[in-house]
Structure formats: structure tokens, C-alpha cells
Amino acid sequence: NAGVTQTPKFQVLKTGQSMTLQCAQDMNHNSMYWYRQDPGMGLRLIYYSASEGTTDKGEVPNGYNVSRLNKREFSLRLESAAPSQTSVYFCASTGYSSGRARETQYFGPGTRLLVL
Amino acid sequence: GQQVMQIPQYQHVQEGEDFTTYCNSSTTLSNIQWYKQRPGGHPVFLIQLVKSGEVKKQKRLTFQFGEAKKNSSLHITATQTTDVGTYFCAGRASGSARQLTFGSGTQLTVLP
Numbered sequence: 001n002a003g004v005t006q007t008p009k010f011q012v013l014k015t016g017q018s019m020t021l022q023c024a025q026d027m028n029h030n031s032m033y034w035y036r037q038d039p040g041m042g043l044r045l046i047y048y049s050a051s052e053g054t055t056d057k058g059e060v061p062n063g064y065n066v067s068r069l070n071k072r073e074f075s076l077r078l079e080s081a082a083p084s085q086t087s088v089y090f091c092a093s094t095g096y097s098s099g100r101a102r103e104t105q106y107f108g109p110g111t112r113l114l115v116l
Numbered sequence: 117g118q119q120v121m122q123i124p125q126y127q128h129v130q131e132g133e134d135f136t137t138y139c140n141s142s143t144t145l146s147n148i149q150w151y152k153q154r155p156g157g158h159p160v161f162l163i164q165l166v167k168s169g170e171v172k173k174q175k176r177l178t179f180q181f182g183e184a185k186k187n188s189s190l191h192i193t194a195t196q197t198t199d200v201g202t203y204f205c206a207g208r209a210s211g212s213a214r215q216l217t218f219g220s221g222t223q224l225t226v227l228p
Contacts, residue, residue, distance in 0.1 A: 031214065033215070035218075040220060041220055042122075042204060042218040042221050043159065043204065043206075043218040044218070045215050045217075048214065048215055050214050056214070058215060059117070059217075090158060090159070103149075103164060104161045104164070105149070105151075105159075105161060105206075105216065106161070107158040107159045108158065109157075110158050
């Protein structure tokens with residue numbers, strides 16, 4: 001099991017450029033998430049997908065779009081990048097054990113994005 | 117919306133000293149989770165607490181969930197250099213909330 005994988009690891013964009021961050025999980029999880037992490041602000045939820053075919057806005061969705069391509073893949077798109085979107089982006093998926101009594105979020109390694 | 121406050125933001129301790137981080141939610145939680153993130157790494161799940169007043173231990177780490185299910189703490193006894201990192205709490209609101217709300221984290225530095 002690779003767990004949660006993300007590409008690319010690093011990216012530099014100019015203001016106004018677009019890009020898609022890719023995320024995939026091989027744990028057969030239904031729920032997937034995109035977070036951004038900025039210094040001193042913890043992890044803030046951008047979008048999430050509770051199951052294949054559904055997506056919902058999180059705390060900071062403006063400037064982003066998502067696609068839940070299938071159960072494995074959940075992508076995040078920046079249509080017109082801005083310097084305020086410079087951040088580290090983490091994808092995560094949620095697994096359950098003990099009959100849903102225990103949940104665990106598994107995070108990918110992150111994408112470090114710099115927007116100039 | 118739900119807010120999760122975490123203090124302190126930074127903590128420097130001498131190796132062997134104890135460390136505690138506190139988490140407080142604006143709303144009642146169905147569960148609270150704790151994560152550790154090493155410098156340059158990604159958050160890694162440590163534990164989940166579900167029951168009011170619950171206390172769980174993992175070696176030198178002790179996790180508590182408050183009676184009102186609105187606050188939690190993580191205590192590390194006799195810190196080691198391997199404990200360095202940022203510790204996050206994350207709460208799930210009661211009801212059908214599907215997302216976790218993360219605290220801002222406590223960055224722990226352990227001086228040898």
C-alpha cells in the first residue's frame with residue numbers, strides 16, 4: 001500500500017497561471033480532503049468529498065475547484081493562481097476501523113506551492 | 117462556525133522535562149483526534165478520543181478528553197529529542213459533521 005500520494009511535490013507558478021494538484025489513495029476510502037497549511041494557522045479545509053461523485057466546500061474554498069474523478073482520485077485546481085495561495089497543500093483520506101468507532105485521517109506528503 | 121483553539125503556539129523544553137498542549141473547542145465534539153507533524157513532514161495520526169472524560173496513554177504520552185467534550189490535552193512525560201515536532205488537535209463537531217477542524221498546533225522544541 002502506497003497510502004496517499006500527491007503530485008507534484010513542489011511547484012512554482014506565476015500569478016494568473018493555472019495548475020492541478022493530483023491526489024490518489026489506495027486504501028479504498030470513501031472520504032477525501034484537501035487542506036492548506038500556512039505558518040501558525042494549522043490546517044484549513046479547502047474542499048472535501050464524502051464519497052465518489054460528491055464534493056463540498058470547506059473553510060477556505062475561494063479560488064479553488066475540485067474533482068472527485070473516481071473513488072481513488074481527488075484533484076485540486078487553481079484556475080488563476082494568486083500569491084495568497086502560496087502554501088503547503090495536503091490531501092487526506094479517512095479510514096474507519098472497529099465498525100466506524102475509530103476514524104483515522106491519512107495524509108499525503110504534501111505539495112509545496114509558491115506563487116510569484 | 118466551529119473553532120478549535122490550541123495553546124501554547126510554541127514550547128521549548130529541556131530534554132527530560134514534561135510538556136503539555138491544550139485544545140479548546142467552541143462547540144461540543146463527537147470526537148477529538150491528535151496528530152504529530154515532524155518538520156518538513158505531514159501530519160500523522162496519534163489517537164482518537166470519543167468518550168467524555170476519556171484518558172488514553174501511549175508510552176510517555178497521555179491524552180485526555182474533557183467531561184464536557186469541549187477540551188482536550190496531550191501531556192508528554194520526560195521529553196526526548198524524538199518528540200520534536202508540531203502537535204495538532206482536530207475536533208469533529210457533534211451531529212453529522214463530516215469534516216475535522218484543526219487547532220493551530222503547538223510546535224515543540226526539545227533542547228538536548
